[in-house]
Amino acid sequence: MGTYYEFFAGGGMARSGLGPEWDCLFANDISEKKASAYKENWGGDHLHVGNVFDVKARQLPGHADLAWGSFPCQDLSLAGNGKGLDGERSGAFWGFWKLIRSLNREGRKPRVIVLENVYGTLTSHDGKDFEQIAKAVACEGYVFGAVVMDAVHFTPQSRPRLFIIGVDAGLAIPEHIHAWLPTPTWHPDAVIRAYNQLPLAAKTAWRWWNPPAPNQRTGILDDIIEADPAGVAWHTPQETKKLISMMTDLNRRKVMEAQRHGTVKVGTIYRRTREGGQRAEVRFDGVAGCLRTPAGGSSRQTIMVVDGPNVRTRLISPREMARLMGLPDTYRLPARYNDAYHLLGDGVVVPVVTHLNDHILSPILRNNQQLQDAANF
CATH class of the missing domain: 3.40.50.150 (Vaccinia Virus protein VP39)
Incomplete structure (x- = not known):
């Protein structure tokens, strides 16, 4: 053109x-x-x-x-x-x-x-x-x-x-x-x-x-999630419990509602500073929050997968971030997680x-x- x-x-x-x-x-x-x-x-x-x-x-x-x-x-x-x-x-x-x-x-x-x-x-x-x-x-x-x-x-x-x-x-x-x-x-x-x-x-x-x-947008957050992600590991049960303990009653109710749903639900978590302490906020609306560049670890987005009583969490993977930015899977990403997060969080x-x-x-x-x-x- x-x-x-x-x-x-x-x-x-x-x-x-x-x-x-x-x-x-x-x-x-x-x-x-x-x-x-x-x-x-x-x-x-x-x-x-x-x-x-x-x-x-x-x-x-x-x-x-x-x-x-x-x-x-x-x-x-x-x-x-x-x-x-x-x-x-x-x-x-x-x-x-x-x-x-x-x-x-x-x-x-x-x-x-x-x-x-x-x-x-x-x-x-x-x-x-x-x-x-x-x-x-x-x-x-x-x-x-x-x-x-x-x-x-x-x-x-x-x-x-x-x-x-x-x-x-x-x-x-x-x-x-x-x-x-x-x-x-x-x-x-x-x-x-x-x-x-x-x-x-x-x-x-x-x-x-x-x-x-x-x-109309095609696809929801569930569609871009990797079953076996590269570059990130699932949290231990203790780490997941700690995240849930950082939630307000409203956010914990969201998790409980997802557990009652009867199907696998995927959400994202942000950790934010609220009233002098860190809080974990979750959403299950099929949409991820805005990707941002890393800042003291608080801006890294976390994935939560709820399957009935089973709740697992981990950091969002580089490939999942790239998909949220609309990049094809053929796009070659940096090997280091933080380098990928900086690259994608700053992008259009x-x-x-x-x-x-x-x-x-x-x-x-x-x-x-x-x-x-x-x-x-």
Whole structure:
């Protein structure tokens, strides 16, 4: 379909979602470990490992149709340190944007850009961080808009993420791709509030992107669980009892209800700090909680399998995590558990990228290619 640059590439999950019709001209990530996974799956011919602030526009070949940037979320996350775009990690956005500005000055800015990050980007610093991003995008001659897409529509994982999509203002955008008003599927109240806070110039450049609603999710958590997982071991009965003892009455009742169900039930457990102590919270709704990068062990997700009186627990396996991210089983994962958890917890869900590509990115580029071909005929 086109060519692209992939920044903050991680293990190449955006690349997986875009598919083989797209040609990657350049990829970048600062992490050697993530770069190893990228090379293992995609090769390293176009991969530059290093700080995005050190990348120069001259290193980016050609005139890409798309620049994808899943910049770090730690300073924008609701669970983060609150530094926002001034933080050392999330501030990497400015290194990425420096390159977009340089490409624009050279007359080869990407025709489309996609920025992906956590939901908290909308409210960080009372919306000021989102405003900075919006103004930066508009100033470089893009019309843009934001959508919140939850992976739960595609895989059994609750993972809402913000996608800011910018399109060169000189391109023709098919009418069906955007609407005149926000739509509940993609524009929750936080997006509308963020839009309302924007200055007039940014509002003028705003578009309410309106891809079709996704088809009903196929599969539940039970479908991705491995019977004989690699890389993790089942807990001892004592460890499982300790987890249950950390539950509130409400959560213990969930386990008892699953035992009475009469069939095998699979749930996930998060350990969280509540009122100064650790609590274990379980869910049996067929959906996993959001995968996160490891932080002191508390964010590692635990699987609970209930079969009548038998209750077993263990950490979620690397392959199960990869399936929650929409990666095929042919995707090669790091050998070390923590390396796999970091790689996958930081990633973008593959079918979400595919949905954006199929209904926004490719239709815009295809439409403009057809218009150009007709003009040259």
